[in-house]
Amino acid sequence: MSSQRQAPKTTNETLGEILAPELIHTQKTGVYRQLRELDDQDSTIAIINGRRTKIFASNDYLGLRRHPDLVAAAGDALGRYGTSAGASRLISGNCHLYGELEVKLAAFKNKEAALIFPTGYMANIGVLSSLAGPRDLVLMDRANHASLYDGCRLSGAKLRRFGHRDVERLQWLLEKNTDHRRRFVVTDGVFSADGDLAPLPQLAALAARHRCWLIVDDAHGTGVFGPQGRGTAAHFGVTAPVEIGTFSKALGGLGGFVAADRLTIDFLINKARPLIFTTGLPPATLAAASAAIDVILREPWRRERLLSSATRIRQKLAELGFDAMAGDSPIIPIMVGDEAAACRLADDCLEAGVFIPAVRHPTVPRNKARLRLTVSAAHTTADIDEMLAVISTIGQRHGLV
Numbered sequence: 567m568s569s570q571r572q573a574p575k576t577t578n579e580t581l582g583e584i585l586a587p588e589l590i591h592t593q594k595t596g597v598y599r600q601l602r603e604l605d606d607q608d609s610t611i612a613i614i615n616g617r618r619t620k621i622f623a624s625n626d627y628l629g630l631r632r633h634p635d636l637v638a639a640a641g642d643a644l645g646r647y648g649t650s651a652g653a654s655r656l657i658s659g660n661c662h663l664y665g666e667l668e669v670k671l672a673a674f675k676n677k678e679a680a681l682i683f684p685t686g687y688m689a690n691i692g693v694l695s696s697l698a699g700p701r702d703l704v705l706m707d708r709a710n711h712a713s714l715y716d717g718c719r720l721s722g723a724k725l726r727r728f729g730h731r732d733v734e735r736l737q738w739l740l741e742k743n744t745d746h747r748r749r750f751v752v753t754d755g756v757f758s759a760d761g762d763l764a765p766l767p768q769l770a771a772l773a774a775r776h777r778c779w780l781i782v783d784d785a786h787g788t789g790v791f792g793p794q795g796r797g798t799a800a801h802f803g804v805t806a807p808v809e810i811g812t813f814s815k816a817l818g819g820l821g822g823f824v825a826a827d828r829l830t831i832d833f834l835i836n837k838a839r840p841l842i843f844t845t846g847l848p849p850a851t852l853a854a855a856s857a858a859i860d861v862i863l864r865e866p867w868r869r870e871r872l873l874s875s876a877t878r879i880r881q882k883l884a885e886l887g888f889d890a891m892a893g894d895s896p897i898i899p900i901m902v903g904d905e906a907a908a909c910r911l912a913d914d915c916l917e918a919g920v921f922i923p924a925v926r927h928p929t930v931p932r933n934k935a936r937l938r939l940t941v942s943a944a945h946t947t948a949d950i951d952e953m954l955a956v957i958s959t960i961g962q963r964h965g966l967v
């Protein structure tokens with residue numbers, strides 16, 4: 567639905583009053599969004615509505631955002647360089663921490679070079695809008711992250727979607743659509759709403775056979791999957807020519823990056839508007855991300871504990887009778903269906919001291935609303951047991967199990 571009226575009826579009608587019917591429509595359809603204030607005490611506990619609450623809702627998968635090494639590195643850089651880069655990277659905002667971290671990221675992803683953007687969102691729109699253009703074809707998994715769709719739209723390329731993880735449909739699309747300058751297959755490594763992994767071996771084989779380029783957004787896989795946390799492609803032992811990642815999840819920070827061959831990175835430096843026309847990251851943010859990579863390499867127990875906690879939660883939820891999506895990742899969707907029902911379930915869990923957010927349209931298709939539970943290496947066994955007890959009681963009350 568769109569707002570019916572475009573112009574004010576009277577001179578004192580506000581823009582908000584004209585927009586209101588659209589907003590009311592989001593309330594009626596159960597997809598109205600509100601910011602929630604949350605003062606956290608550690609990686610797993612926060613004060614919400616004045617109440618101590620267990621958080622199963624963060625992407626801080628390895629529990630790094632309060633790690634002493636990250637905090638010390640950021641504090642040191644803050645003291646030395648202050649609070650801002652002061653300008654865009656191509657003007658005067660490119661301190662030596664950028665270059666050092668890009669070398670580290672390239673090695674981590676086994677690529678020639680890397681390029682840091684202010685966020686993962688901006689990396690995605692920068693990469694797609696630069697590499698693809700109106701004469702090109704972008705083939706996307708339907709469940710890809712919104713930023714990949716936005717990047718594709720900005721590129722002007724023709725977009726064709728294939729069903730979630732539907733390799734046969736992708737093959738069909740590749741066979742049908744041959745008349746393009748460049749063709750890209752674009753996928754999340756770990757799907758952010760479903761928590762499952764892309765079939766990268768099949769996608770890489772198809773991309774090679776059809777001479778097109780595979781781009782993997784490994785926002786949720788970096789630091790979590792693969793040898794030493796090098797990501798989903800490394801987990802499967804495949805190579806994607808372009809890999810995108812973020813510092814905002816397992817790395818406990820902020821910022822996005824792309825890893826690729828040197829010339830592709832040089833091309834992006836010259837073309838990617840979300841790099842060229844925005845201010846560089848504060849040096850403290852870069853220092854924290856660099857320390858995060860070191861911790862990930864040095865403390866593999868975090869990844870091991872995270873993945874075994876995820877497995878245990880999935881098993882327990884299935885035993886309790888929940889429709890928890892299969893997968894291996896720390897993103898564990900508990901399917902509900904109806905948007906309003908998912909919100910009521912999340913509200914009741916919150917009331918009982920456990921925060922598991924409801925995820926609704928447009929993040930997921932309509933009537934596929936769910937609770938999106940995420941676990942962290944920082945959760946203890948007792949935290950997990952408490953959460954399971956709460957969701958079990960409330961799931962029964964809602965007739966879900």
Ligand code: PMP
Nearest residue numbers: 685686687711754758785812814
């Ligand atoms: N890609 C995926 C798959 C994501 O889930 C997200 C964040 N939700 C992003 C990219 C954007 O990352 P960032 O938060 O660093 O902007």
